[in-house]
Amino acid sequence: MLSNLWLIPVWPLLGFLINGFFGRRIGKGAVGIVACGSVGLSLLTSVVAVAELLALSAEGRRVTQVVAPWIGAGNFQADWGLLLDPLSAVMILVVSGVGFLIHVYSIGYMHEDPDYPRFFTYLNLFTFSMLMLVLADNYLLLYVFWEAVGLCSYLLIGFWFEKRSAADAGKKAFIVNRVGDFGFALGVMLLWTILGTLQYDQVFASAPAQLPAGGVVVTAITLLLFVGATGKSAQLPLYVWLPDAMEGPTPVSALIHAATMVTAGVYMVARSAPLFDLAPVSLTVVAWIGGLTAVFAATIALVQNDIKRIVAYSTISQLGYMFLGCGVGAYAAAIFHLATHAFFKALLFLGSGSVIHGLSGEQDIRKMGALRKHMPVTAWTFLIAALANAGIFPLAGFWSKDEILYGAVAGGHVVVWALGAGGAFLTAFYMLRCYYVVFEGRSRVDAHAAHHLHESPRVMTAPLVILAAFSAGVGFVGVPPEHGVYHRFVEPVFAAAKGAVPHAAAVGEVPMAVLSLAIAVAGGLMATRFYVWRPESPARMVERYPKAYQVLLDKYYVDELYEALFVEPIRNGSVWLWRQFDDLVIDGSVNGVAAVVRVGSLVLRRVQTGYVMNYVLSFIVGVVVILGYLAFWR
Amino acid sequence: MQVPLEAYLLLSAFLFATGVIGVATRRNALIIFMSIELMLNAVNLTFLAFARFLNSMEGQIFVFFVMVVAAAEVAVGLAIIIAIYRNRETVDVAELNLLKW
Numbered sequence: 141m142l143s144n145l146w147l148i149p150v151w152p153l154l155g156f157l158i159n160g161f162f163g164r165r166i167g168k169g170a171v172g173i174v175a176c177g178s179v180g181l182s183l184l185t186s187v188v189a190v191a192e193l194l195a196l197s198a199e200g201r202r203v204t205q206v207v208a209p210w211i212g213a214g215n216f217q218a219d220w221g222l223l224l225d226p227l228s229a230v231m232i233l234v235v236s237g238v239g240f241l242i243h244v245y246s247i248g249y250m251h252e253d254p255d256y257p258r259f260f261t262y263l264n265l266f267t268f269s270m271l272m273l274v275l276a277d278n279y280l281l282l283y284v285f286w287e288a289v290g291l292c293s294y295l296l297i298g299f300w301f302e303k304r305s306a307a308d309a310g311k312k313a314f315i316v317n318r319v320g321d322f323g324f325a326l327g328v329m330l331l332w333t334i335l336g337t338l339q340y341d342q343v344f345a346s347a348p349a350q351l352p353a354g355g356v357v358v359t360a361i362t363l364l365l366f367v368g369a370t371g372k373s374a375q376l377p378l379y380v381w382l383p384d385a386m387e388g389p390t391p392v393s394a395l396i397h398a399a400t401m402v403t404a405g406v407y408m409v410a411r412s413a414p415l416f417d418l419a420p421v422s423l424t425v426v427a428w429i430g431g432l433t434a435v436f437a438a439t440i441a442l443v444q445n446d447i448k449r450i451v452a453y454s455t456i457s458q459l460g461y462m463f464l465g466c467g468v469g470a471y472a473a474a475i476f477h478l479a480t481h482a483f484f485k486a487l488l489f490l491g492s493g494s495v496i497h498g499l500s501g502e503q504d505i506r507k508m509g510a511l512r513k514h515m516p517v518t519a520w521t522f523l524i525a526a527l528a529n530a531g532i533f534p535l536a537g538f539w540s541k542d543e544i545l546y547g548a549v550a551g552g553h554v555v556v557w558a559l560g561a562g563g564a565f566l567t568a569f570y571m572l573r574c575y576y577v578v579f580e581g582r583s584r585v586d587a588h589a590a591h592h593l594h595e596s597p598r599v600m601t602a603p604l605v606i607l608a609a610f611s612a613g614v615g616f617v618g619v620p621p622e623h624g625v626y627h628r629f630v631e632p633v634f635a636a637a638k639g640a641v642p643h644a645a646a647v648g649e650v651p652m653a654v655l656s657l658a659i660a661v662a663g664g665l666m667a668t669r670f671y672v673w674r675p676e677s678p679a680r681m682v683e684r685y686p687k688a689y690q691v692l693l694d695k696y697y698v699d700e701l702y703e704a705l706f707v708e709p710i711r712n713g714s715v716w717l718w719r720q721f722d723d724l725v726i727d728g729s730v731n732g733v734a735a736v737v738r739v740g741s742l743v744l745r746r747v748q749t750g751y752v753m754n755y756v757l758s759f760i761v762g763v764v765v766i767l768g769y770l771a772f773w774r
Numbered sequence: 775m776q777v778p779l780e781a782y783l784l785l786s787a788f789l790f791a792t793g794v795i796g797v798a799t800r801r802n803a804l805i806i807f808m809s810i811e812l813m814l815n816a817v818n819l820t821f822l823a824f825a826r827f828l829n830s831m832e833g834q835i836f837v838f839f840v841m842v843v844a845a846a847e848v849a850v851g852l853a854i855i856i857a858i859y860r861n862r863e864t865v866d867v868a869e870l871n872l873l874k875w
Contacts, residue, residue: 751867752867
């Protein structure tokens with residue numbers, strides 16, 4: 141398998157082609173089998189490949205394969221090259237594993253949809269693109285598939301494109317991503333200009349020599365790369381597309397906007413660790429943006445009423461944690477959190493989808509309540525995911541989040557740690573709020589929806605259970621921190637990054653872990669007080685702080701700010717250009733040419749009098765002139 | 775005393791000018807054709823004058839060609855005029871202005 145790495149991403153590509161061209165003809169059952177089967181095959185090949193990788197010695201776990209040559213211009217070479225090392229190994233397992241479960245879930249969720257083949261076509265295309273993104277061995281290929289997953293995101297968010305809001309959300313996602321991608325492209329170009337190559341091993345080998353540590357150039361490169369990550373992974377200030385992306389079908393939200401695509405930014409920063417290591421300023425920026433985003437998004441999630449939006453803001457917040465981890469040098473911890481987050485966040489989205497499906501489309505949590513009796517499997521898997529997200533021991537989220545926070549402390553970044561800790565408190569609160577309001581308490585469900593209320597079919601609940609098992613157990617591969625199976629596997633990738641966490645720190649690991657747990661439990665208890673013991677508390681809080689509540693509910697008016705700062709001026713500029721330039725200048729000159737011809741012909745046609753005598757006369761005059769010229773001038 | 779060459783040429787020129795004026799001025803199509811014939815004959819006279827004074831046969835032969843062309847042209851031209859008359863009831867060229875803009 142290791143000598144044929146292309147076998148990992150090729151199956152979803154085949155699935156995309158088959159479902160794309162023949163989907164309508166082969167029928168729903170076949171489409172589902174092709175789509176899920178292709179991702180399943182990717183999962184199998186990934187597992188085999190990783191097993192073979194593990195069989196190699198710890199220093200030598202790095203396999204490359206050039207599938208085909210691509211660009212060879214002068215000294216520059218960029219090929220279709222694949223790289224399997226521990227970092228990409230973790231990514232392919234997450235992408236194909238969670239992807240497979242979501243594909244199976246979608247068979248149930250999208251069953252009634254008339255565009256069933258198109259959905260699976262796009263999902264397969266996405267899975268292929270994401271696998272290629274994480275397996276690429278050079279920045280150019282990474283960029284190509286970075287754009288490709290952005291395209292799939294646009295296609296899938298706007299899947300129900302006849303709905304105006306969905307089409308707008310797709311556009312917003314693509315355009316905001318494009319802004320980030322512009323920075324990313326500039327970073328890649330700068331990298332090539334200075335180093336002359338874009339292949340990972342060559343870049344990381346020559347960077348320390350060519351780029352002075354802490355210098356302007358390397359800081360510029362890494363900041364530009366991070367701008368791209370900001371867009372793709374929904375951090376401040378380019379996060380605004382992700383909440384709107386909830387217009388897409390819930391499996392899309394689970395796969396693309398929780399588990400995989402949005403993590404591409406984290407992967408890219410982690411992959412570029414040797415470069416970021418040379419630019420401490422950039423690392424600080426990454427950590428701060430991560431920490432601020434984590435808290436910012438968590439505060440918004442506190443008061444949202446749409447179940448998918450709560451989970452969306454939670455995703456933005458958790459991505460902030462991952463960048464926080466990268467920024468303090470705890471790259472392995474960040475990737476660990478990426479993996480655990482993939483499981484419980486996908487579970488939260490799929491669980492939300494199950495609730496929405498059971499309630500015939502209701503998404504407002506104020507119209508839910510007491511659903512545990514009717515949807516028990518959905519309820520307990522959702523609870524496990526919520527607790528894992530909150531960082532409760534011994535679920536997966538506890539281990540990964542705590543390790544990131546410990547990394548912050550160990551590196552001396554106390555303020556960033558405080559941001560992370562504050563975010564953890566808020567996370568526990570809003571997650572349990574979501575669980576209580578949806579599944580416990582009094583039922584506020586509409587009579588019509590209550591009539592059809594049912595637990596989801598096995599094809600949807602089975603993935604939920606599997607994901608719950610992972611959310612609970614996968615944390616243990618990272619135990620004990622820095623010496624667990626996971627760490628011994630992944631650490632060599634980041635060994636070169638000297639900004640990595642020093643193993644000795646001011647405070648011990650166990651006390652910090654207990655503190656993290658205490659913060660999370662405190663948040664959970666606060667939520668229990670607000671929504672179980674004293675259910676009148678939320679309304680009283682809103683009464684006491686109406687303005688603060690409104691600001692949070694309206695998401696700090698960031699969308700309105702962007703609308704006024706960027707969208708309106710551009711739109712007005714376009715209208716001005718349309719009226720002044722396109723209508724007046726361009727149309728004017730084209731019509732002007734026609735007008736000149738018309739006026740000219742109005743004048744010239746008077747020669748055509750139709751009167752033979754005139755023609756004869758001009759004939760005679762012409763002859764005289766010519767004869768005169770020949771006789772007298774020559 | 776022999777008639778000088780200039781006399782013949784002057785006569786031809788005069789006849790040709792008369793023909794030109796006739797073509798340019800007259801409105802009746804038949805008169806225009808007659809003027810055209812006049813121009814052709816003036817040219818014939820010029821050719822013959824030069825043929826006599828330069829003692830060459832080419833001039834005489836060319837006159838034959840001119841006469842043949844004149845005859846053919848008259849045949850076709852008169853046919854056209856008759857067709858026009860049948861359509862328009864007139865041979866006044868001033869009234870044939872369908873090609874006016």
